[in-house]
Amino acid sequence: MAYLEKEARNLVVEAGRRLKREGLIARTWGNLSARISDEQFVVTPSGLDYDVMGPEDLVTVQISDCSYEGERKPSSEKGIHADAYRLRPEVNFVIHTHQDQASVYGILGELLETGGGFPALGSLVPCAEYGLPSTKKLRQAVADQLEWYPETSAVLLKNHGALCMGKDYGEAFLVARELERACGGKLFKLLEEQGLDEGRMAGLGKSQRKGNRFCLLLGGERRIYDLGARPEELPLEAAIHGEIYRNSAVRYIAEETAPAVTAFCSLGDTLLPYLDDLAQIAGTSVRFSGASPEGVRKALKWRNAVLVRGRGALCTGKTADDVAAVRMILKKGCEAGLLARAWREERGPLDALCLGETDARLQRLIYQKKYSKKKNRG
Secondary structure: OOOOHHHHHHHHHHHHHHHHHOOOOOOOOOEEEEEOOOOEEEEOEOOOOOOOOOHHHOEEEEOOOOOEOOOOOEOOOHHHHHHHHHHOOOOOEEEEEOOHHHHHHHHHOOOEEOOOOOOOOOOEEOEEOOOOOOOHHHHHHHHHHHHHOOOOOEEEEOOOEEEEEEOOHHHHHHHHHHHHHHHHHHHHHHHHOOOOOOOOOOOOOEEEEEOOEEEEEEOOEEEEEEOOOOHHHOOHHHHHHHHHHHOOOOOEEEEEOOHHHHHHHOOOOOEOOOOHHHHHHOOOOEOEEOOOHHHHHHHOOOOOEEEEOOOEEEEEEOOHHHHHHHHHHHHHHHHHHHHHHHHHOOOOOHHHHOOOHHHHHHHHHHHHHHHHHHHHOO
């Protein structure tokens, strides 16, 4: 049964914050909605953080044609939500996430067989073909899977994320959690077979620039350095940070040495764009570099992350929040890279699992020109 509008709005706001707390959604990535009648649903607006979103900010959308009321724009993925309600009369709550394990497993483009043990999720989860976000191609790809698998409560979106549905808020949330566990179990088995080195790497510290100086925190010790100093006069870590600051507009740099990152870094390979949010936020690829100031600086050109031999990764941004986003996406991207390597052993070339070059470049351009500017304006 559809929700009363007031209850629907309150539940969508609560669901957004809960999903963010549990790591299934970050920043404004993903979107949520609830059915309020046979003809309408309310959905999260475009580009508004879940922490500040209120019930009044949600947008009412028509299921039939995706027209909407009010001055706020609804999520650009409103069409996927509309199709879920149109094709599934029993569905009253929909969550679209970029949750880690489901997003990573989805790069394979394969049907997920859960093996049971996931009552809300069911035994099969289909995977929709890749389409650029907010496009008719993506919407149609998801609708096709909803029609071909009428029993499914979730759909993986190749190179992108997942769609989770339920008869109510509680069931949709449970589907999202069960999907993460089911995909995580599959990934663990696939990656365990590779015997990859996840050893701790030394890291390169984190820093913040203010004017012509930067503060570097490394090994629990904090030091201030002048950007006018020559690289050879500085410790290697400080020289690398200084080289980045002198040649870019970034103001924050942070190391990332999560197990998936160090494992991928140990391969000495470029990280390809297996996920579209990696292409958007980190770069159309993440290059591998030796641990030298010049090498790291060159590898970061047009990018916000670099893999450094024996050190893990460095992530950059204009704000601390930007850097946190790059770190989060890089960990997920490296898991996808490790999965792609396991897949290659049996099936074929890695680029079969990636975004195409044109799609990756377009994603990066849209993010830099539209989303990041809008976010930084507040």
